[in-house]
Amino acid sequence: MKFGIFVYPDVEPVDLATFGVLSMARRAYPDIQIHTIAPTKGEVLLANGLRVIAEYGVDDAPAFDVIVVTGGAGWKEQVKNPATLAFLKARSRDTVMTSVCTGGMILAAAGVLNGKQATTKCEVIPPEISPLLQMKEQYKDISTVHTSVVDQQTVVTGGGVTLCIDVMLHLLKTRISPEVANETARIIEYSRAWQANKAALPPIES
Template sequence: MPEPVPLTIGKRPPPVHTVAVYAFAGMAPFELGVVVEVFALARPELAGLLAAPWYDVRVCAERPGHPLEVVGGFSLTPRHGLEELAAADTVVVAGVPDPYGEVPPAVTAALRTAHSRGARMVSICSGAFALAAAGLLDGLPATTHWRYAAELGRRHPEVRVDPDVLYVDNGQVLTSAGSAAGIDLCLHLVRQDHGAKVANTVARRFVVPPHRDGGQAQFIQAAVRPVEEPEDGVARSMRWALDQLARPLTVPLLARAAGMSDRSYLRHFTARNGVSPMRWVAIQRIAASLPLLESPEGSVEEIAAAVGFESAATFRHHFGRTMRTSPTAYRRTFGRAA
């Protein structure tokens, strides 16, 4: 008589979470490499820390099995097609062939299918254009690389584009800024799935901080720019103000430089620039402070006074509002050694 087959009664092991990333000809390989590095790399350092299996990564393309020429003079050959991208648990679009062109219809169809199934939808850099083209960002805040933010807002006015942040988490749909911000978002996903300790361990092997302060505003080239506007009172006052940033500035002073009444000046200035005169002055002062913070000389208090802020506290407030970080953190990141 055959021996009975032993049965193990207990919980089924949790299913492996599949991560599909879209690949295309001409793509920059960094963003794809970030996804593969975070989710596909073998991680013996996580032994004993994981309550669920690590990820199963699938690189997907419109024509699986065909080599794709990518930036840098080499090619890669994805083994998986868009049907597997549509079936994944997490879908990552690490860029699009052309942020100023059309997203392939087969790609938007696969994204809509994945989203309707409840997949987690993620974009890195220009990948937000694909999510927007599929209608997945309608009515939601989103971000992309700062150089593409205006174009994303122009082409998809239904998307609330935030050009300053490193990433935006809307729950099922997440977007990140350019390149390295993809690392921040991928670590955020690991933190959601496996907890802070696992995410910190992955970040340590990546040799990056598990979380970065601030947003991408601190990486945008910001400088006091000459006012290139038709000659009128508002433009004249703006050029005058750029030469007077270190002195106290008020709306009556700016209106006088424009040859206008205070009320008329406020109305015309805000209509032209989209911000109030004093908010514009604060932004110009912040821009003027950046090269000073990048130098090792001068304290934050001295720099605040040099660019016209009445106190270091006021400087810190406006700096944080504009740059999404503090003056001290900016100096630590971008400052030159003495």
């Protein structure tokens, strides 16, 4: 299964746990492929100085089974980036589109979440406004919900920050197998946290 992790300037580095979970999952399921995509391929400056190299840009990215849009303060620029929005909208026709944290705001701006249930980052430090509340107020065609994961089959959205780990484990469980997901959770020492998060913020599937 081929995953594309979409990054952009000012992504929060913690959201690179999306890549990290898949990297560890390859120990249990080596057929996973992981690639990075950005609006423009090459060096991308994330929040607080971390630099990553995106393997592909939106103009040369190959086909993926799943594209994961990461979150961070840079989402506010990406929702105004025509190339990013056009890329995500086009890929949504034949790819499982996934967001973690405020990546959901970018999928919303691209029209990928219209008519669907979705979640995004909820908790913030005042006076910042909760992205989940912003999504609810700005996108009336989206049914927002505060939870860890919302799986609408072709679109999967996740809650904020470290819940990106739960989103990736959910994808492993539902798109590969429960055994691969459980083994990955075990070896990243996250099994109890995953179960606790599912109990507190139950995933929604339809």
